[in-house]
Amino acid sequence: MGFFKKKKPEEKSLYEDLKQTKLSLGGKIKKLFSRSNFDTEFYNELEEALVMADVSVETTMELIGLLKKQIEKQKGKITNKDSIQLLETIIESLLPENNFDVDEKKLNIIFVFGVNGVGKTTSIAKLANLLNEQGLSIIIAAADTYRAAAVEQLDIWSQRLGVHCIKHLGKSKPSAVIFDALDAALSRKSQVLIVDTAGRLHNKENLMDELKKLNKIIADKAPEANRYNLLVVDSNTGQNAVQQTKNFNESVGINGVFLSKMDSTAKGGIAVTLAHQMNIPVAFIGTGEKASDIRYFEKNIFVESIFE
Ligand SMILES: Nc1nc2c(ncn2[C@@H]2O[C@H](COP(=O)(O)OP(=O)(O)OP(=O)(O)O)[C@@H](O)[C@H]2O)c(=O)[nH]1
Ligand SMILES: [Mg+2]
Numbered sequence: 001m002g003f004f005k006k007k008k009p010e011e012k013s014l015y016e017d018l019k020q021t022k023l024s025l026g027g028k029i030k031k032l033f034s035r036s037n038f039d040t041e042f043y044n045e046l047e048e049a050l051v052m053a054d055v056s057v058e059t060t061m062e063l064i065g066l067l068k069k070q071i072e073k074q075k076g077k078i079t080n081k082d083s084i085q086l087l088e089t090i091i092e093s094l095l096p097e098n099n100f101d102v103d104e105k106k107l108n109i110i111f112v113f114g115v116n117g118v119g120k121t122t123s124i125a126k127l128a129n130l131l132n133e134q135g136l137s138i139i140i141a142a143a144d145t146y147r148a149a150a151v152e153q154l155d156i157w158s159q160r161l162g163v164h165c166i167k168h169l170g171k172s173k174p175s176a177v178i179f180d181a182l183d184a185a186l187s188r189k190s191q192v193l194i195v196d197t198a199g200r201l202h203n204k205e206n207l208m209d210e211l212k213k214l215n216k217i218i219a220d221k222a223p224e225a226n227r228y229n230l231l232v233v234d235s236n237t238g239q240n241a242v243q244q245t246k247n248f249n250e251s252v253g254i255n256g257v258f259l260s261k262m263d264s265t266a267k268g269g270i271a272v273t274l275a276h277q278m279n280i281p282v283a284f285i286g287t288g289e290k291a292s293d294i295r296y297f298e299k300n301i302f303v304e305s306i307f308e
Pocket of ligand 1: 117118200260262263288
């Protein structure tokens with residue numbers, strides 16, 4: 001077990017901030033499973049409830065197929081409580097384990113990207129806060145040089161959290177900021193470098209090429225570092241999140257997803273879709289606008305939070 005998993009505060013409590021999804025999807029499912037027979041109408045309504053909560057049609061069909069098989073095996077002897085439990089276990093089985101960790105003996109570089117306004121900068125502040133609380137030495141890099149306000153936004157967070165921020169005053173290029181940040185992190189023997197980048201549409205080729213270039217600079221300049229490429233996805237995005245994940249993954253490779261704004265959606269199903277269809281784990285969820293509004297994603301707690 002790595003450093004982060006060992007030091008991570010025990011998080012056995014449910015994700016209270018998912019209450020919208022719990023009320024909407026969880027409530028519908030509970031009502032549905034309180035029926036006495038599992039007929040075609042039951043499966044149709046289950047399908048509708050899952051799809052309405054942003055579980056993709058593909059994932060929904062696989063889920064329902066597996067559930068049907070299990071329920072038929074029990075030949076009508078299954079209790080309602082057990083059948084919800086069955087659904088929970090099947091959803092969990094479709095999700096890859098969270099693989100986020102840091103190696104405290106090395107430099108860990110968390111490269112953060114995603115489309116505009118999804119919550120990248122705020123999520124970086126949350127992550128920096130979480131890792132800072134665990135005693136790791138952290139540098140954050142303001143490599144969104146397109147908007148002056150973006151540098152200022154990250155700088156304000158860094159002052160609030162007491163972590164060092166590498167930034168350029170005046171006009172600069174993201175590659176130049178990343179170069180300086182890598183120099184600083186390597187010479188100070190920092191344990192974590194988190195890189196903020198400008199929001200970019202996943203279908204804009206020139207912007208994706210730029211991201212590729214930045215990714216390569218990091219790989220070339222810090223070949224020994226532990227790398228974690230983190231895509232931030234707004235959980236209100238709907239099925240477009242799948243396409244975003246595909247494109248970013250093709251360009252630079254993604255190790256995990258930060259699902260932001262889970263507090264403001266009733267459609268938590270996108271977490272299941274992304275993890276299942278892309279086989280990329282959800283690493284963290286964002287549950288508000290404060291630095292402490294972050295939860296390390298654990299699939300069993302996530303599923304329980306919605307259905308129990
Ligand atoms: N409710 C809620 N709001 C969030 C969360 N994460 C971010 N936000 C808000 O979303 C807005 C955009 O956040 P930013 O962090 O600036 O997003 P960004 O992706 O860096 O934006 P660009 O740099 O412009 O692409 C801000 O108002 C944040 O406070 C979250 O988990 N929950
Ligand atoms: Mg930003």
